[in-house]
Amino acid sequence: MTTATPTARFRDLLAAEWIRIWSLRSTSWVLALSALVIIGANLKSAKYTYDYFPVGDPHPASGYVQVALDDSFNIIAADVLMIVAGSIGALVIVGEYATGMIRTTMAAVPDRRAVLAAKACVLTAVMLGYGAFVAGASFGLSQAVLSGRHIGLSITHPGALRYVAAAALFAPVCALIGLGLGVLIRHSAATVVGTVLVLFMLPSFFTDTHHWTADVSHAMPLTAWRRLAEVDTTNSFVSHYPATVGGSWITFAAWPLVSVVIAAIALHRRDL
Amino acid sequence: MIEVTELTKRYGRTTAVDHLSFTVRPGQVTGFLGPNGAGKSTTLRMILGLNAPTSGSTAVDGRPFREHPRGLRHVGALLDANDVHGGRSGRAHLRALARTNAVPRSRVEEVLREVGLSAAAGRRIGGYSLGMKQRLGIATALLGDPPVLLFDEPLNGLDPEGVLWVRGLFRRLAAEGRTVFVSSHLMSEMANTADQLIVIGRGELIAAESVTQFAARGTRSSVTVRTSEPATLAALLTTAGATVQPAGDGTLTATGLDAARIGELALEHRLALQELTTHSATLEEAFMELTADSVEYLAGDHR
Numbered sequence: 001m002t003t004a005t006p007t008a009r010f011r012d013l014l015a016a017e018w019i020r021i022w023s024l025r026s027t028s029w030v031l032a033l034s035a036l037v038i039i040g041a042n043l044k045s046a047k048y049t050y051d052y053f054p055v056g057d058p059h060p061a062s063g064y065v066q067v068a069l070d071d072s073f074n075i076i077a078a079d080v081l082m083i084v085a086g087s088i089g090a091l092v093i094v095g096e097y098a099t100g101m102i103r104t105t106m107a108a109v110p111d112r113r114a115v116l117a118a119k120a121c122v123l124t125a126v127m128l129g130y131g132a133f134v135a136g137a138s139f140g141l142s143q144a145v146l147s148g149r150h151i152g153l154s155i156t157h158p159g160a161l162r163y164v165a166a167a168a169l170f171a172p173v174c175a176l177i178g179l180g181l182g183v184l185i186r187h188s189a190a191t192v193v194g195t196v197l198v199l200f201m202l203p204s205f206f207t208d209t210h211h212w213t214a215d216v217s218h219a220m221p222l223t224a225w226r227r228l229a230e231v232d233t234t235n236s237f238v239s240h241y242p243a244t245v246g247g248s249w250i251t252f253a254a255w256p257l258v259s260v261v262i263a264a265i266a267l268h269r270r271d272l
Numbered sequence: 273m274i275e276v277t278e279l280t281k282r283y284g285r286t287t288a289v290d291h292l293s294f295t296v297r298p299g300q301v302t303g304f305l306g307p308n309g310a311g312k313s314t315t316l317r318m319i320l321g322l323n324a325p326t327s328g329s330t331a332v333d334g335r336p337f338r339e340h341p342r343g344l345r346h347v348g349a350l351l352d353a354n355d356v357h358g359g360r361s362g363r364a365h366l367r368a369l370a371r372t373n374a375v376p377r378s379r380v381e382e383v384l385r386e387v388g389l390s391a392a393a394g395r396r397i398g399g400y401s402l403g404m405k406q407r408l409g410i411a412t413a414l415l416g417d418p419p420v421l422l423f424d425e426p427l428n429g430l431d432p433e434g435v436l437w438v439r440g441l442f443r444r445l446a447a448e449g450r451t452v453f454v455s456s457h458l459m460s461e462m463a464n465t466a467d468q469l470i471v472i473g474r475g476e477l478i479a480a481e482s483v484t485q486f487a488a489r490g491t492r493s494s495v496t497v498r499t500s501e502p503a504t505l506a507a508l509l510t511t512a513g514a515t516v517q518p519a520g521d522g523t524l525t526a527t528g529l530d531a532a533r534i535g536e537l538a539l540e541h542r543l544a545l546q547e548l549t550t551h552s553a554t555l556e557e558a559f560m561e562l563t564a565d566s567v568e569y570l571a572g573d574h575r
Contacts, residue, residue: 006374008341016371023364024357100355104412107320107349109372111341271323 013109013118021092021122034084035134038077039141046071046142053149064151066232069160072142073135073167078225079200081134085127085171086195089178092119093263097186103272113264116183120260123179124172131171135164159231162245166228166252173221173256174199180259183267214241224251273298273451274319274420279328281314281475288314290475291328296453296468298419301446303466303483304455307563311475312455313351316424320349332420344373344416350409351424358398362389362408365397366415375415383411388437402429410438420451427461439465459559473563489558494527497534498547508537523547 021027049071058064093116096102109115139155146152153160178195185191199221206217217223227243230236274296281289289311296302306312317323319330321338330336332347340346356365366380384390387407392400397408406429413421423442427435442465446452456462462469462483469486471479479486499505502522509516514529526534531550538545 009374012371012374016368019364019368019371020360023361023368024359026359095357095359099357100352101357102355103317103320103322103351104355104369105372106322107347107351108342108344108369108412110321110338110343114341115372272317 008111008114010114010118013114014121017118017122021126024095026091027088027126030084030088031130034080035130035137038080038134039138041076041080042072042074042138042142043145045074046145049151050145050149053146053151055149058149058151063232065153065157065159066230066236068143068146068151068153069163069229069231071146072139073163073229077134077138078167078170078222081131081167081171082174082199082222083196085131085174086178086199087192088127089123089175090182090191090195091178091188092123093179093182094186094188094191097182098188106272112267116260116264116267120176120179123175124256127172127175128168131168134171135167138167139164163229163231166225166248169252170221170225173252176256177221177259180256180263183263208239208241211241214239214243218243218247219251219254221251221255224248228252273333274453275331275334276315276319277329277331279315279318279330280326281311281318281323282326288475289318289325292472292475292477293328294470294477294480296451296470298451299446299449300467301442301452301454301465302468302470303462304453304470304472305459305462305559306455306457306472306478308457309474310457310472310563312457312472313424314475315472316349316351316422316453316455319422320347320351322351342373344369344375344418346416346418347420347422348413348416348418349422350406350413350426351422353402353405353409353429356397356405356408358396360397361394362397362400362411363393365408366393366411369412370415373416379415379417383414386414387411403431403434406430407434410441418450421445421453423452423454425455425457427456459556463555471559471562473565478562483555486558487555489562493530494525494551495529495531495534496523496525496547496549496551497531497538497545498523499538499543499545501543504541505538505543508541508543509534512537 049067096105105115106112143152143154155161155164177199178191181194181198182191185194203217203220203222206213206220208214208217218227223243227248228245276292276294279289279292280287292311292315304312314323318325319332319337321336337343337347363380363384366383367377370377370380381390384393387410389404389407389411392404397405400408406426410426413423426438430438442452442454446467454462454465466483468482469479470477497505499522502518502524506516506518506524509524509526509529512529512533514526517525519525531548535545535548
């Protein structure tokens, strides 16, 4: 029997969660396949633009910058990213609830909030890496295709970095929302449905018609991503109550933070 | 040492555990007995801080378990062998758990060898039999080399060799000075393993004593006697102070008189006996008798 107990270090919990997330074969499969789907969807729209964009140097005011950017991360890519990231985030904790593993985990580490914090950190790191890879690769490949029509952009083009960063960060944002919903709902299917509802459907209920609905809409992760992805507004419709870039970054930060805090409170108080 | 004080847990209007108090001491195997639904698992979960009591408290070595930031070096527990994620290998499962508590990786291989799962450790837990999952659960409990061990129905799904091994393991752990607390709904499982017993029914304490003391409760022995004239004998025995139950075919079951006295009575009245057998109540019967009033789910029950 050991008498000298080593001090409880947070990095041990991080290492344990790292082992947990990668020891499920589904993690790497889902990440690899969805990355292919996303990059493929973006290349397809780049190819479309390549086929139909008028030959010759584009006019600066034609809005081609936004066209070129949207070919490196289109709405389909964003939807797939949202579902995959949200579901992986949810399954990190729901997988434990559904199997009963949560009791084994918490009997080993009675400090439940520390476990959740470690899960959130590892999830953020993995999904940020995934998002950066998917967004970066899509951008590079699509712009390489578009350079054949002289509209390919480099990452140093004004707004390009913000565009790629917003896409990359969208992955951990959605994953942490999924994690939070997973703790609250605790059932696999219900959590995935809940995550899709919150991320996908909720924004479509609020339009820019009234000031307050516009405010609610802008506080949605998907709307925030759309605003951050809007670099060249030449050809886009601007509503009476436009969203701001700063506000959208705040939305990106607030959702995951609030999700994890609420999850931590619920996890700490409830029976397992 | 495990101390449970006035522990109560209510779920809505149902009371799962009702003002339960007991102490589990080190150096012995303590059996935790009760019929299904008696509140054993709920009590164990409260000891582990997984469920919060409605009132009362639990302490392990003087401290509520949830106050420890890490648990494996204080209490090793196997609550339910199925409380594992089927998608991981047994080794990955143990490595992750070990890492949370800064238990070295070599210890994982040690416990795998100890429970006989070394060869299967690379396979996904989803493909394990219940017996293998029990072994994995025992390996988890042993990981942190803890002074207190809790096991909830650890013998379920084990083959006879496994049952023998687990009994030996519990005895050894207790002999090393650890507190070993094992729940079961079968007295027969505990009779050969436990030194002390804590018996509960419907969430309330029924008995907390040594196995020897408990067995002494079952001294109410009965005598089976068979004769060609059961009615005459029954009348004789009743007059002599026994309670007699006829079973047809000339067999009587008598309590309150011993076999010797019944034999004498039969001889005095020139009655021929075909059978005279004493049944002393087993530990199992003592347990059944004691918990009869508190069985939650009785077959053929029309309450």
